[in-house]
Amino acid sequence: MSAALLELDRVGRTFGGVRAVHDVSLKIQEGEIVGLIGPNGAGKTTLINAITGVPPPTSRRLRYRGTAIGHKKPNHIAALGLARTFQVVQPFPDMTVLENVMAGSLFAGGSASMADARDAAREQLEFTGLAPLADRPASKLTLANRKRLELAKSLAMRPKLLLLDEVNAGLNSAEVNQALELIGKIRARGITILIIEHLLKVVLTLCPRIVVLHHGELIADDAANDVVRDPKVIEAYLGSKFAERYGARHG
Amino acid sequence: MRRNFLILLIGLIVLAPVPFLTDTYVLRLGTTALMYVSLSLAWNMIGGFAGYPSFGMAAFFGLGAYASGILQVNGFAGPVGWIGAGLVGLAFALALGAVVLRLRGHAFAIATLVVAEVLKEITNAWNSLTGGGMGLNMPYQKMDPIAGARIYFYAMLACATISLAATILVAGSKLGFALRTIKQNEDAASMVGVNTTTAKVIAFALSGALGALVGGVYTSWINFIEPADVYDPLFSIKPIVMVLLGGSGTVFGPVLGAAAFLLLDEIVWRNFLETHTGILGLVIVLLILFLPKGLGSLSWPRLLQRSAR
Numbered sequence: 383m384s385a386a387l388l389e390l391d392r393v394g395r396t397f398g399g400v401r402a403v404h405d406v407s408l409k410i411q412e413g414e415i416v417g418l419i420g421p422n423g424a425g426k427t428t429l430i431n432a433i434t435g436v437p438p439p440t441s442r443r444l445r446y447r448g449t450a451i452g453h454k455k456p457n458h459i460a461a462l463g464l465a466r467t468f469q470v471v472q473p474f475p476d477m478t479v480l481e482n483v484m485a486g487s488l489f490a491g492g493s494a495s496m497a498d499a500r501d502a503a504r505e506q507l508e509f510t511g512l513a514p515l516a517d518r519p520a521s522k523l524t525l526a527n528r529k530r531l532e533l534a535k536s537l538a539m540r541p542k543l544l545l546l547d548e549v550n551a552g553l554n555s556a557e558v559n560q561a562l563e564l565i566g567k568i569r570a571r572g573i574t575i576l577i578i579e580h581l582l583k584v585v586l587t588l589c590p591r592i593v594v595l596h597h598g599e600l601i602a603d604d605a606a607n608d609v610v611r612d613p614k615v616i617e618a619y620l621g622s623k624f625a626e627r628y629g630a631r632h633g
Numbered sequence: 634m635r636r637n638f639l640i641l642l643i644g645l646i647v648l649a650p651v652p653f654l655t656d657t658y659v660l661r662l663g664t665t666a667l668m669y670v671s672l673s674l675a676w677n678m679i680g681g682f683a684g685y686p687s688f689g690m691a692a693f694f695g696l697g698a699y700a701s702g703i704l705q706v707n708g709f710a711g712p713v714g715w716i717g718a719g720l721v722g723l724a725f726a727l728a729l730g731a732v733v734l735r736l737r738g739h740a741f742a743i744a745t746l747v748v749a750e751v752l753k754e755i756t757n758a759w760n761s762l763t764g765g766g767m768g769l770n771m772p773y774q775k776m777d778p779i780a781g782a783r784i785y786f787y788a789m790l791a792c793a794t795i796s797l798a799a800t801i802l803v804a805g806s807k808l809g810f811a812l813r814t815i816k817q818n819e820d821a822a823s824m825v826g827v828n829t830t831t832a833k834v835i836a837f838a839l840s841g842a843l844g845a846l847v848g849g850v851y852t853s854w855i856n857f858i859e860p861a862d863v864y865d866p867l868f869s870i871k872p873i874v875m876v877l878l879g880g881s882g883t884v885f886g887p888v889l890g891a892a893a894f895l896l897l898d899e900i901v902w903r904n905f906l907e908t909h910t911g912i913l914g915l916v917i918v919l920l921i922l923f924l925p926k927g928l929g930s931l932s933w934p935r936l937l938q939r940s941a942r
């Protein structure tokens with residue numbers, strides 16, 4: 383078997399004494415779309431932060447295409463083809479939508495000049511449907527559009543692996559459907575995706591494989607249908623009492 | 634970018650004949666103004682473009698002044714001293730930047746504030762090289778006062794031109810773009826691939842080199858330097874006020890701000906600020922609160938309309 387696109391080997395992150403992520407081992411193959419789920423505070427965002435290097439993990443055994451990246455700086459990791467979106471959106475507020483996306487193409491997308499970067503950015507704005515808003519300051523966008531801007535910015539980096547953190551949180555159902563369509567189109571470009579998602583419906587639609595974090599530890603990594611029936615997962619989400627009853631009735 | 638260089642060129646054409654049309658008093662004011670224009674543009678590199686509130690301009694200015702002074706006392710010509718000052722400033726800023734630019738916000742500001750004090754103490758103590766607290770006299774040169782005034786006006790004009798040209802180039806380049814993203818959100822900048830450390834260190838080094846160059850010319854102009862004079866914290870604070878006044882992170886804001894500040898200083902306050910530093914602090918606070926983007930951001934037509942009513 384060829385080397386995984388991304389490989390985590392007992393990756394951890396502590397804050398003070400708190401183990402937000404602990405001993406997570408995980409492989410993602412090229413071309414996959416993997417769902418990452420878990421209750422609030424499970425450590426999902428922390429795990430993505432650790433992969434992209436801000437803040438860096440406390441135990442750093444990460445490999446991307448066989449190369450160790452645990453000690454690399456975030457901008458180097460980005461240049462290798464890893465891009466992410468932020469759960470709490472992080473635009474450059476006083477810059478225009480176009481300039482925000484340009485940053486992605488200029489510094490990680492391989493654009494040779496400012497003019498190239500601008501062209502590449504316009505392409506991503508078309509793709510994500512933000513083109514009419516190109517000259518707005520990013521701070522003036524609605525939440526749905528800010529989430530889309532996050533996507534456009536990371537796509538402009540020409541990533542091989544895209545880490546999506548709650549791109550649908552706070553969107554209404556029509557907006558969710560648009561976002562789903564967009565993610566489908568990104569998949570069609572051959573980009574590998576790891577997606578954190580609260581809406582189970584979305585994860586089950588998109589992801590054949592799901593991994594589950596709970597209290598910072600990986601408690602399941604399996605085909606989507608098996609994961610949602612896994613008693614450990616049900617317990618993590620709904621508490622042990624419920625899981626017992628559910629297990630008694632269905633087991 | 635071409636438009637900005639055109640404006641610079643027009644400015645030069647306008648200023649070039651000035652030394653032959655005025656007296657030494659006006660020339661001295663003009664030279665002072667050009668010096669602060671240069672220092673404001675230098676501060677804008679790190680403080681305006683990258684948003685790192687440096688209080689270190691006095692350190693670079695003083696260091697440059699002494700580098701230039703020591704070279705001249707040892708027999709080198711003025712211009713050699715100036716270039717030497719710029720290079721010393723560049724090297725010092727690179728080394729210092731690699732350390733202090735790991736800090737952000739207040740911590741960075743305080744760290745830079747301390748540097749000038751430390752350099753001042755070293756200069757005071759290192760008698761054999763710097764002349765210590767007694768200061769350093771430049772070698773005597775027999776020169777007609779008006780000729781000297783003209784030379785140093787042009788020397789400072791050259792400093793301002795270099796500073797503005799560097800500013801125009803940075804603003805239009807990938808580096809300038811990187812600095813803007815750092816100012817807005819440094820973590821997000823590094824995630825889109827900006828090498829934040831390199832960008833910040835380059836901006837700081839440019840800022841330091843320009844500040845030291847100006848200090849180097851100042852030594853030749855004034856002919857005598859002493860630690861308390863060239864490491865004066867006002868050399869750190871005034872450029873900040875000027876840039877905030879004119880528009881931080883813009884190309885011409887620092888020029889506008891320096892001019893506006895000195896005009897007020899000369900006409901209205903009569904050097905009031907020199908003796909009442911507290912007032913200067915108040916001005917900074919008011920500026921940040923009420924005019925965060927500087928004079929350049931005011932809607933002048935609307936203001937005029939309102940006052941016409």
Ligand SMILES: Nc1ncnc2c1ncn2[C@@H]1O[C@H](COP(=O)(O)OP(=O)(O)OP(=O)(O)O)[C@@H](O)[C@H]1O
Nearest residue numbers: 397400402420421422423424425426427428429469
């Ligand atoms: N910078 C930090 N300092 C201290 N503790 C932190 C920090 N970031 C996260 N944590 C803690 O780490 C744990 C995991 O948080 P994280 O944000 O990764 O969870 P999550 O799975 O993304 O949750 P959510 O579904 O709410 O987004 C939480 O207990 C959180 O309080």
Ligand SMILES: [Mg+2]
Nearest residue numbers: 426427428469
């Ligand atoms: Mg999260």
